[in-house]
Amino acid sequence: MKSLKWMLIVSFLLMSCMSTGAQNASAAGFAAPIDMSNANVANVTNRLDLTMGSANMVHNGAAYKSAQPVANIDGRTFIPFSSIAARYGYAISYDAKKKESTAKNDKHELVFKIGSGYAHRDGVLTQLTGVPYISNGYLMVPLRSWGEMADSTIAVVGKTITLKWTTVVIPPKPKANFEVQPAEIYAGQTVVSYIDHSTNPTPYPFVDERWEGKMDVFPEPGTYVVTHQVEDTDGVWSEPYSVTVTVKAPNMPPVADFTTEKSQYRIGEDVNYIDLSTDDENAIVRATFTGNDKVFFEPGEHSVTLVVEDAHGLTSTVTKTVTVTNEVLYTKDEYNRLNTKVGSNIAIDGASVPQMPAIGYTINSVRSQLVRSNSPETLIREGIAYDAQITGQVRFMFHNVNKIGYPVRMYLLATNNNSTTVNVNTSSFGIGGPDPTVANVAKMSTARYLASVSSNPSPRWMTVKPHQTVEILPELSKVPMKLSEVLSAYADIFSDQELQYRVVVVASGTNPITALPNLTVMPRDGIHVRGTFNNADRTIEINDTLGDTEQRIVIGDKTVDKYLDGIDDTTGELQYNTGNFGTMYRMHLSHVSPHTLIALNPRGGIYTGSFLVNGQVVSASLMNNTQAAVLYRTGYTEEAVDLVFTLAGGSNLPVALTFLKLPEIRW
Template sequence: MKSLKWMLLVSLFVMSITSAATKNTFAEGGIVPVTTTDTTVTNGLGFPSAVTLTNRLDLTMGSANMLHNGTAYKSAQPVVSINGRTFIPFSSIAARYGYKISYDAAKKESIAKSDQHELVFKMGSGFAYRDGVLTKLTGVPFISNGYLMVPLRSWGEMADSTIAVVNKTITLKWSTTVIPPKPTANFEVQPGEIFAGQTIVSYIDHSTNATGEPFVDERWEGRMDVFPEPGTYVITHQLEDTNGIWSEPYSVTVTVKAPNMPPVADFTTEKSQYRIGEEVNYIDMSTDDENAIVRRTYTGNDKVFFEAGDHSVTLVVEDSHGLTSTVTKTVSVSNSVLYTKEEYERLNTKVGDNFTIDGASVPKMPAIGYTINSVRSQLVRSNSPETLIQEGIAYEAQLTGQVRFMFHNVNKIGYPVRMYLLATNNNSSTVNVNTSSIGIGGPDPIVANTAKMSTLRYLTSVGSNPSPKWMTVKPHQTIEILPDISKVPMKLNEVLSAYADIYSDQELQFHVVVVAADKNPITELPKLAVMPRDGIHVRGTFNNADRTIDINDTLGDMDQRIVIGDKTIDKYLDGIDDTTGELQYNTGNFGTLYRMHLPHVSPNTLIALNPRGGIYTGSFMVNGRVVTSSLMNNTQATVLYRTGDTEESVDLVFTLAGGSNLPIALTFLPLPELRW
């Protein structure tokens, strides 16, 4: 017995294949029941495979309205009666029956074709062809307003229809045989690579059923969860739905490989025995049957050993299928010393990496004195309040010429905010202003990251000497000067650090503004108050903010140091908080740009940075190369540079990183002689 869902689907199918003209719902008529009858045709499995449906078409004499199986349509022309003969537009009646129509221009014939019949009409001819057989018509076809009109009774007889007339209503009925669509079987086999006796196979079903009916039965051939032997296998799937319809068989061919063998871990060393401080050369000799080792993990494989004895080294290798193998071997180290740990690290630690140093030994190294030469320049340090707890103006000042701005703040307001640098032109003439070198770190919840990245990017920008980006500020206009710092909102507890070089050819009033992320800072500016200082950190405008240091002594013949940020030789800048007029000292000289020229650095000298006040994270440009340092305490040092076999001149450019601790020491350490 067919399900109600299938019956409705078939009804919709019949209406869809017979639809053509413009639909138009009207009052007369009603839903005409669609009668279905099982045929004796089966699908070979004992289940019905076709359904016969009775169609009904109601026409009204003199009207273009048609009611087909309860749905209203419009005919191209009204039904007309001429000399007792009823005529209907050929195209409209053919569409309702589901015929495809065409026109043979050479023969001047109109053709309607379906799976059952081919009907051929010709204007002015009292005969037509049904499946190639000449048939006499009850009337002669003619043209009305460009449409071929054919005799309705002849059409009905040629299309196997019954015709009934009641008053002005003409009813045609005919049968349509519909073969229900079969379900479609489809699946994929996973994974793509299958190994005999090892791989658990899954079957992902992609089967579909146009009727929407569920599947009630299925058949598999060749399906296995684990294939026991290598070779080629064909897996076939069929499905049955609730109408008793079976899908065509769907097959997938899989190739099953021989069982995957685990890799074999193995390694050796170049020598059977090494000296203390001698680099060990590990040679990986691992193999895999598919040459598919994806991971090699050593433990204990120190590049250099500083203790004599036997040292265990383990290697684990993994292939692309997750199989592993492990091997452990012994590296023998004699009592003979090639390099001590200190000597080896001085020679081999890469530039930018840290090595261990005796923190107590650094203050004992001879300190190299130096003289600081101040360069006329301006610095704005906007760092108080360092912790933002409200929206407002963090700093403002009237400035002209070259200015370096330094920003360092953490957001504790409770919602995302943006920081802006605005400039207001209080002059009567247009001001030209530009930005050049810029370095931004953050927003980031880790202060050390922002300090490191801001100095790294700023010094990299200084080294590249970027072309200035110019803009103009019209009289009494306020514009945003540094859009890069406001691109990303500062979320709660995030830190922003930045350096920026700005030049204006006339005086501008600069404002460092902090507002909610969705607010317009220029609109908000007149409403904002200057934030109170936090009493700990620094804000102000400082002159002579660039410093040059020239040291003509020869450096590196012995362990030596240069101390920066000690408040004694490297004294703090003094300046003014323009918002209050108070005297300020640039504690730590953060934002000050140092240029150090060392014309005489001995051959084979290591220049390393050692923090003396605690954590230090920042960057130095050494002979044009920017080196980043991250140091946790005074037992670490970062390699900045090594001279070669001859005396060299070394130039360093740096600014002390915000969020870090001072002082710092530049150490000059003679390298040990190379030994073999």
């Protein structure tokens, strides 16, 4: 059984060897000496059939093409040197100075010279049956001489020439290979794994293996050599394969330590924590403090803990105390007014805000147009949310939630009903969502729109040909609104002639322009607002000095800040822009006293939105009237402050801008 299996393997190897021929021989160089003591060495008979006058060759049943046909000159047969050498598995070379061509394998070295009737076989001069010559760039050698020099028998039947010779085949050995993991190994700590990559040229499994130097845990630092061998089913062992393993000294855990800049702190004084932790490899990957308040407002001993972790998962913990005296540098309210980041919230007595003196102001309306597409706010079917014919500059506000039951997209389409081409552009734009949380949507849409307004982008122009419908604002429809997701957006658009604008909502994947003729206008929801409004930009200038005492400015109260009136172009009905959402406010405060905090306080409930304060976008998220968002602080001198804002959709009104005194700086 073993002999049959070996003969099958030899046949496979021989066919593989012969099919690659000279290429493999050239690539591999000269073969290693044959180990004849190997019990599995096999003698395999090769057969090569040639046809006189033909370039066809059949080697062990496989067809090949010779570089030149077999030639007969004066009764002597010649064959291309390179082609015959390849079939025999010889490596060939050429010495240009001597004009000698050499074929070499593990048994013989055959040297032929152009025009010479002699050749060398293993250094011994041999007379040839014919003189080698060049045909079309290829060296032709006498076939009979080649056969004799290459230990072959030759038979001729008609035009067929058959050469036979014996090849000694040694089965390839199995090959041991492995890798050691992990890359970093620490003495006495790291559990080492060995991943075997050994290969066997036969399809049979290994029957045995040997390891030297293999350890699961190396006890001491230093260099170790691990060696592996494998044995196949024929009892053949692979050559040893070795890996040098470098073992580091044991990893030590990090040492957690910290200190504070001072030994004692006052109430309301910033505490500076200094991390002094160390690690033997300088590989601390995580430091976690608990109890490390930036400031304390209660006297006494306060425990602070630091946990550090190194790259190997070892940790260290230290706990120390911070001593806070009874002396007060700042109260909690004073400290928060001075130090809370812009856009973050401070606590405020909600009942005290209405008691602050209200600053009166006069609104100056600026000629402008606003389209508010907000009814129905909750979308329950596909259709046209708004339809209006508008010329010139217009601001669009969109705010809707999808309850249709499947993903939809919102489009702004413009139709040119004129007989001439209309030029239209888009400039400032801001979008929030789609997102399931209305507070996120409202804040992001106003923040992005105000940032766009501040950057004053160059208009993007396009043309609408007569009776053509095009999509405006591709950003609006880029992402579909999934079920229960909210989308809010603001956009500034200008056209030099009248365009019919339609806000269209259709299923994601539907072409809105194709679907438009079959869509109808959605009915209003009776709660929210849609319509076209004029004078939608408002300027407010207050020249009074603000901040000497606590004061407030109320926005969105519908008394001083009266609602815009307009028309629902889909029905012709009078509309009031409840809340004045989408209206742009520009407020100039000429005189704000030094050390004044300007903070936004919601009076109607949740408010999320953004403001441009002296050109910087400040976003606020407020849950109730006990919070105030920090918008701005004046410095050591009186300042003028400019605020630009639009009240955020999905929020509640009114809101109050409060002016609060900051405490003096204490040391």
